[in-house]
Amino acid sequence: MSEIHNVIIIGSGPAGYTAGLYAARAMLNPLMFAGYMSGGQLMLTSDVENFPGYPNGIGGPEMMTELREQAERFGLEVRDQNVESVDLSERPYKVVVEGEVFLTHAIIICTGAESIWLNVPGEEEQKGRGISTCATCDGAFFRDEEVMVVGGGDSACEEATFLTRFASKVTLVHRRDVFKASTIMYERAAANEKIEIKTFRQVQSWLSNEKGLSGAILEDPRDGSTETINVTGAFIAIGHKPITGFLGGQVETDEEGYILHKHHTMTSVEGVFAAGDVVDTRYKQAITAAGMGCQSAIDVEKWLEDNHA
């Protein structure tokens, strides 16, 4: 008969590695499937300046390597493979990886949320350099520079307002003239004298020079006319997509696909827990993901004690 694992952790961002560290130190012999992007979203960024413990900041990939090493030192087994599907219809649960089935009493889902990008020419080259999807993370790198924000929802308006703390000018670019943002968020942005709002504009392509991002060509979707905007930073705030497809709808989510917690970090399925950006509609930071990873491992430990001791 196949071995039944205590807990399988799916995903290797800050949430996954922290869950792995705690579960390993609790002697649960956790197994992690790190996924197609081992290390998670921080592998895409050069500097992390807001994770406690690094007074001089740290490179994203370097930080994730250290988190992995720390968890592995206590016995976390990491496999750089993607989970294809899970079967949560009976216990032990089945986790399918490249055709192989792994049995487990508990699961921690830490698969994060993908930022939605514009996918226009020039974007790939400037991702994590001049173009970001996180103003809280990268805003401070654009002190006294001109930046733009793309989007028309609460996040776009909030990020534009937040960026005025650093940038000399923020242009909020939206493809329509109707904003999805709440009135208060929109009005706060509209009233800010550092913010210029450009409606009926969408990014046709990004421009760059030897220093990095230099601007964008904006197109008016009504008539195809174009104009050039000069900025050294751009923030795309058109939403995130939680990565939950492999769950096949077996775990309850909200309408956008974010997993719902039912009891502490446990989901709608007994013994299945979730942590990090895959449940987080609000904070989406490495430290909050790591904190929730810790909570989920402690919850798993207690649940296993009660159910499989």
Ligand SMILES: Cc1cc2nc3c(=O)[nH]c(=O)nc-3n(C[C@H](O)[C@H](O)[C@H](O)COP(=O)(O)OP(=O)(O)OC[C@H]3O[C@@H](n4cnc5c(N)ncnc54)[C@H](O)[C@@H]3O)c2cc1C
């Ligand atoms: C460009 C950029 C810069 C950022 N800078 C900062 C910053 O400076 N400070 C900060 O606090 N936050 C920053 N963030 C946000 C931060 O990266 C996230 O909040 C954090 O990484 C979320 O962690 P997580 O563990 O929930 O998920 P993620 O880091 O998204 O990791 C998800 C993991 O799940 C894995 N996975 C997905 N599907 C599967 C599957 N089917 N099977 C197995 N594994 C799977 C992926 O491979 C990945 O390892 C930044 C984000 C971006 C995009």
